[in-house]
Amino acid sequence: MNELAINGGRPIRKTYLSYGRQDIDEEDIESVVKVLKGDFLTTGPSVREFEKKVSDYVGAKHAVAVASGTAALHMACFAAGIKEGDEVIVSPITFAASANCVLYCGGTPVFADIDPKTYNIDPKEIEKKVTSKTKAIIPVDFTGQSVDIDEIRRIAGKNNLIIIEDSAHALGSEYKGKKVGTKAQMTEFSFHPVKPVTSGEGGMVVTDDDELYKKMILFRSHGITRDKDLITHNEGPWYYEQIDLGYNYRITDIQCALGASQMNKIDKFISRRRDIAKTYNEAFKDVAEITTPCEAEFSNSGWHLYVIKLNLEKLTCTRKEIFEALQAENIGVNVHYLPVYLHPYYQKLGYQKGLCKNAEELYERMITIPLFPKMTDEDVSDVIDGVKKVINYYKR
Incomplete structure (x- = not known):
């Protein structure tokens, strides 16, 4: 078993x-x-x-x-009024959609x-990037860990900025003891199959603002409407008018029935994710060649992802070699994410390497290991054994 x-x-x-x-059960199917x-x-x-259950x-x-x-x-x-000439501050370590949404409205992502x-x-880096053109901030609750939203709110309030919290990873996570979802003007959730709950595909924005709600x-x-x-006038009960340029972004009842059913189990899902993360933390705490996730005191993550950082100076190989070795052990690792501005499309827009040094260094060292509620204790042990086997082989 020692041979890779x-x-x-x-x-x-x-x-x-x-x-x-x-994790789909009979209740979901029914x-x-x-x-x-x-x-x-x-x-x-x-x-x-589904909307009511989440809100x-x-x-x-x-x-x-x-x-x-x-x-x-x-x-x-769109509801925030992002338009051409506006700048929106975004994290680079996220899926491309967190920045693409700014481009869709004609704005400019600032990383x-x-x-x-x-x-x-x-937050200190956010403050450095605020200009007279800044209209909004899109902080990302990466892996499920809440951003320091109170500090970001302070910055936003001082500069009259809108916050759109990208909580695609964080339904069920907590900030200072309360569920993520009410501190920003708008908070977005995702229901892709690997997210805390799923509707197949789907997303949602929650808000306390009546006007933003009407726009959405x-x-x-x-x-x-x-x-x-x-509407300008009413010709009868059939009558409707287009009063703005919108999209067909409607979600189906089929998807929402699944999502609503999944919401009945979210606390169980989050509890299991936290248990697995705790097991990983304990198992890897003395493995000098990797760094386990650091969770801020104000956050209680729902652990959408578990990312280890490789201490490459203590290894005889590259991240790619570790990744391929783990895949060969049948441990399905991934990497989340290439900094958005390093994608070829963003490079063509003029963004350059070196823009966010911490993000780039992390990218070169990060690997996501399996974590989802349906994992058995044996699955978790296999991941731990696989990571240790590969790390031991390549350590200096």
């Missing part, structure tokens, strides 16, 4: 373990089947049920569900570096 599988040895596992996976047998496949009662869970007044997390971010940027300990956007409702469905207070 990539060199011809026997792998730790017989079957491949992915880094993330949905909820979807009920919709399929009912009257509404889209824009029906399941959408409102009630996090403690927000309103929620607007849409087709994806990306659509949710786009919708939030602020991360805290090298928490890997979240550093319009944006979700072509800018069309039947609201008698908004």
Whole structure:
């Protein structure tokens, strides 16, 4: 077992373990089947049920569900009034959608570096990037750990900025003992299969602001309304008007039935994620060749991802070699994320390497190891054994 599988040895596992996976049970399946047998496949009662479950869970007044997390971010940027000439401060360590949503509205993403300990956007770096053109901040709760939202709110308040908290990783996470989702003007969640709960694809924005809510409702469905207070005149009960330019970002009742059912289990899912993260922390605390995640005192993460950082100076290999060796052991590792501005599209826009040094250093060393609620204790042990096996082989 000491010989690496990539060199011809026997792998730790017989079957491949992915880094993330949905947990679907019979209750979820029955909820979807009920919709399929009912009257509404889209824009029906399941959408409102899902929205209410999420808004009630996090403690927000309103929620607007849409087709994806990306659509949710786009919708939030639209509601915030982002337009050409506006700058929006974003973390570089995130999925591209966190910055793309600014481009969709004609704005310019401005990348602020991360805290090298928490890997979240550093409020001190945000403050350095604020200019007269800055309109908003999109902080990202990377891996599920909350950003220091109170400090970001202080900066935003001083500069009259809107906060769109990208909590795609953080439904169920907590900041200072309260659920993430009410500190920013708008908070976005994602329901991709590897997220805390899933609707297949889907996203949602929660807000306490009535005006932002009205803008998002319009944006979700072509800018069309039947609201008698908004239309110019009323020809009859069938009548509607397009009063703004929106998109078809509607989510189906099929998806929302799944999402609403998943919300019944979110606390169980988050508890299991936290247990696995705790086990990893304990198992790797004395492995000098890797650094385990550092969680800030104000955060209680829901652990969407578990990222280890390789101390490459203590290893005889590159990150790529560790990654490939773990894959060969049937441990499904991944990397989250290439700093957004290093993607070829952003390079063509003029962004250059060296913009956020902490983010770039982290990227060169980071590996995401498997963590999802359906993992068995044996799966968790396999990951630990696989990581230690590979690290021991390559340590100096």
